[in-house]
Amino acid sequence: DIVMTQSPDSLAVSLGERATLNCKSSQSVLYSSNNKNYLAWYQQKPGQSPKLLIYWASTRESGVPDRFSGSGSETEFTLTISSLQAEDVAVYYCQQYYNTPFNFGPGTTVDIK
């Protein structure tokens, strides 16, 4: 099974500042035949269901603000919030969908400093 880890566990960022969240997979999630990384990012606000932000490691889901961006390849990935807004307070999870079980990382909690 592919094990997902995330760092830091939590971070507090001032409004308007950049937040950088990291995700690592225990093996590559890059599929060589199509050169796509099978990695997604989700946002879960308190009391709400998770929401898809990014898939293919860097493709923003429709309607997601462009301050959210994803990068990385193979085993190391980053979610960047370029200018943190109050409504971005949430837990962020990465997930690999390269093979089953489609494991999630433990999450990173983002708060306002």
Place this chain on the structure above:
Amino acid sequence: EVHLVESGGGLVQPGGSLRLSCEASGFTFSTYAMSWVRQAPGKGLEWVSGISNTDGSTYYADSVKGRFTISRDNSKNTLSLQMNSLRAEDTALYFCAKTGYYSDYLDSWGQGTLVTVSS
């Protein structure tokens, strides 16, 4: 607009059974793979099970393999999860989720149904 509505959760004793359902609308259910994801109180997300839209292949997390069975009824736009031999550690909010157009990322989620396993 995609709607996923879970039902069937509740309080059950250890060793008992429960069947969860997810009613889907707003998309062509038969053309998308589906998954169940759970979240224990105050914890992170755990992928539980998935089912293909093409050949009905099913997939499970090791923690539920042999105890849970996922199924779908395309004629009723319904996803189900039969849960047997329930344990205290199965206590969680269970989400139904739809996969994306291109692959198995989860682009729509229900609100969840709570399963509590306790004597």
